[in-house]
Amino acid sequence: MSSNPACQTFIPMLSPFIDGELSPAERMTVERHLVACQQCAMRAADLRAESGLVRVGMEMAADEVDFKDFAQKVLARITPERPPLLERIRLSVSELFTYHRGMMVTSLATAAAVLLLALPLIMRGGTPAGYASQRLEVQAVSIDESAHVAPVVMETESGDTIIWTVEHTHEKPGVADEERQEELDVDPDADRTKPRQDAPTGGEL
């Protein structure tokens, strides 16, 4: 027991003093008393030792606890159940149209405009219109009546077509003028690799 009556005032303040919970003024008062009172100084030393023991004991107890997946376990207990995907999408779209309506309408209008402009180009494909056929095909060759020449059409194996004219004098003898072919319609079944039989054979121009 304490013989000094002042100690009765300071004893309750010793524990807060050790824990650093006193105000500066109270702390100075207690420190002055501890200098003067041997018994309270010993009590304070005991409290410090006791506090140290408790801290070491707590640390040893904490070391034995497994904190692995601690955060996940805590979050799992505080996070609500995840809604299904469709529900989340519906919620996101709803929030977008609720809080970003202007931006969404503008974006959709822009996308529609781009689609409208790009659609004809996409439909046209990589080949320009007019080139649907694999190979070019000569449909007809005609010659001005006043020109005294006849056309010769020759198609090569590589799909090229060569057209030139020859003088009438090169035509086969015995062919009447009325029968001369002024317009040469190409027969698709004809052998394209050779000049037409009724046309004059070619040669050096």
Place this chain on the structure above:
Amino acid sequence: MTHLGRSLALLVALSAVAARAEDKVGVTAEVVLASTSGNVIDPPSLASMKAKFAEKFKYTSFKRLSVQKVVITKGVTELQLPNKKVTFKLEELKDGIAKVKVNNPPMETVYTLGREGSLYIASGQHGGGDLWLVLSPAEGVRPRRLPPPHRATSVEG
């Protein structure tokens, strides 16, 4: 009608016009001077033309005078050659196949465009040789090189 509605209507109209405005085709027109004097192939790519002509003509020299893309429409498109004027007209564009009339006096040729092959039309004499008008598919139309055909293999036994 709102501003947005007017803009969309305008875009629809523009796209419709763009879709209809395709009644035109493009071809590459080359003018080549072929002669029997000299042995010049200019540019070297004309060597293929020389090979094709070797069967019927005795040209030894091929020189490209000009090359340009000609846009052929329903109207008359002119191409000036060194010795005369050639005109083109789109006769028909049906099912993606274009029928083109080439008036190369005194000859007139009607042909349908194809992705392969070229049309060589004799175009008279010029500069000691003969002019040839070479009409080829426009740039970007020519197909890529086809893979070699599969060869059948027989398994005996």
